[in-house]
Amino acid sequence: MTVRGKYDAVVVGARAAGAATAMLLARRGARVLVLDRARYGSDTLSTHALMRAGVVQLHRWGLLDRVRASGAAAVSRVVFRYPGETVRVDLKVADGVGELFAPRRTVLDTILVDAAREAGAEFVFGAIADEVEFEGGRAVGLCGRDDQGEEIDLRAGVVIGADGIRSLVAQAAGAEVTRRGGRSGAIAYGYFSGVPAEGYEWSYAPGVSSGVIPTNDGQVVVFAGGPEDVFRKRVFPRMDAGFLEILREASPVVAGRVEGGRQEGRLRGFAGVRGYVRECRGPGWALVGDAGYFRDPITAHGISDAFRDAELLARELSGELPGGSYQQLRDDVIRDHFDVTERIAGYDWTMDEIRVHLRDMSRSMKPELDLIESLDRREAA
Numbered sequence: 001m002t003v004r005g006k007y008d009a010v011v012v013g014a015r016a017a018g019a020a021t022a023m024l025l026a027r028r029g030a031r032v033l034v035l036d037r038a039r040y041g042s043d044t045l046s047t048h049a050l051m052r053a054g055v056v057q058l059h060r061w062g063l064l065d066r067v068r069a070s071g072a073a074a075v076s077r078v079v080f081r082y083p084g085e086t087v088r089v090d091l092k093v094a095d096g097v098g099e100l101f102a103p104r105r106t107v108l109d110t111i112l113v114d115a116a117r118e119a120g121a122e123f124v125f126g127a128i129a130d131e132v133e134f135e136g137g138r139a140v141g142l143c144g145r146d147d148q149g150e151e152i153d154l155r156a157g158v159v160i161g162a163d164g165i166r167s168l169v170a171q172a173a174g175a176e177v178t179r180r181g182g183r184s185g186a187i188a189y190g191y192f193s194g195v196p197a198e199g200y201e202w203s204y205a206p207g208v209s210s211g212v213i214p215t216n217d218g219q220v221v222v223f224a225g226g227p228e229d230v231f232r233k234r235v236f237p238r239m240d241a242g243f244l245e246i247l248r249e250a251s252p253v254v255a256g257r258v259e260g261g262r263q264e265g266r267l268r269g270f271a272g273v274r275g276y277v278r279e280c281r282g283p284g285w286a287l288v289g290d291a292g293y294f295r296d297p298i299t300a301h302g303i304s305d306a307f308r309d310a311e312l313l314a315r316e317l318s319g320e321l322p323g324g325s326y327q328q329l330r331d332d333v334i335r336d337h338f339d340v341t342e343r344i345a346g347y348d349w350t351m352d353e354i355r356v357h358l359r360d361m362s363r364s365m366k367p368e369l370d371l372i373e374s375l376d377r378r379e380a381a
């Protein structure tokens with residue numbers, strides 16, 4: 001079936017950034033179409049942990065109950081383990097939210113797509129965007145193919161790239177990279193059942209890290225992280241053995257618990273990608289989520305970033321973003337967080353330094369939370 005038509009917004013990518021942006025625009029009355037080459041409900045690389053900003057947004061959008069109803073474990077404690085020391089932080093209720101969640105992406109992305117459809121957004125899965133069309137320097141539409149090879153030809157008020165790190169929209173628009181990171185870590189992760197977890201459990205030892213993150217179906221995601229060259233040599237060529245070695249180095253206590261559980265499916269690896277910040281707005285185009293900004297997954301913030309971008313862009317396009325542009329507000333709140341992620345992802349810290357970096361990271365999340373919280377107040381003023 002040939003897909004043609006004129007939309008207020010055409011979005012490439014139907015995951016955290018794209019589906020959320022489509023939902024928010026459709027709720028504001030816009031005619032929106034979203035394309036994704038992936039299938040509805042498909043999985044993607046992720047360890048799923050939402051930070052408070054992400055959970056606050058789901059709550060505000062009326063979707064947190066759906067996440068809870070999916071059986072995603074409610075997390076009310078964060079544990080930091082260092083050699084010889086364990087620090088437990090119990091979460092307080094703030095911004096109407098007392099718990100964190102790490103829903104499987106098959107669950108979270110589906111909730112977002114369903115909510116966007118309920119608001120009137122249209123989705124075409126299994127469809128590839130090939131080309132962004134420009135007239136007089138302004139993006140005006142998009143061409144592509146559906147899963148039968150039929151032509152897709154769309155006109156759009158705005159073309160939104162929610163198409164991840166290899167964003168077609170960013171390339172077509174020539175979005176300038178305004179910051180580039182110098183380091184990246186690598187991780188291997190898998191799903192386990194029968195592994196008790198106190199909450200999100202992060203462990204650090206010289207040159208390595210690990211995490212245990214409760215998700216859906218009574219399972220936990222367990223990851224082992226380290227510098228990319230170490231993973232290239234020690235882990236990826238012998239995944240299961242290398243994963244266990246790094247887990248044991250990061251925390252023998254956690255490794256023992258994981259070894260007492262049952263691994264569900266194979267381990268997955270991520271070899272690392274350098275962080276970047278791109279321009280996220282131009283004539284007739286915008287970027288949200290990883291398309292516009294990527295940093296190492298060690299700080300588990302990409303989904304929360306994508307939600308923030310969706311909220312800021314949808315408000316800007318609807319004329320409801322007082323106090324600055326999407327580009328400016330995004331860049332203000334990500335600056336410190338980008339820097340501290342770089343420091344953590346370098347894995348060249350001492351144990352005293354990683355404690356400082358983690359405190360800095362916690363501090364650097366505050367401006368983003370304040371911004372998200374203030375949006376309704378700004379609008380009312």
Ligand SMILES: Cc1cc2nc3c(=O)[nH]c(=O)nc-3n(C[C@H](O)[C@H](O)[C@H](O)COP(=O)(O)OP(=O)(O)OC[C@H]3O[C@@H](n4cnc5c(N)ncnc54)[C@H](O)[C@@H]3O)c2cc1C
Binds near residue numbers: 013015291
């Ligand atoms: C190993 C790993 C672990 C992570 N763990 C966490 C974590 O614990 N917590 C967290 O918050 N973040 C985590 N992240 C980061 C998080 O997964 C991303 O930041 C987030 O998925 C970004 O969402 P997005 O919608 O911007 O892009 P994506 O999830 O990359 O989605 C982009 C979509 O665009 C589609 N697409 C791309 N190009 C085209 C095209 N030309 N035509 C049609 N469709 C196209 C793709 O099929 C894809 O579905 C992790 C990342 C990795 C790699």
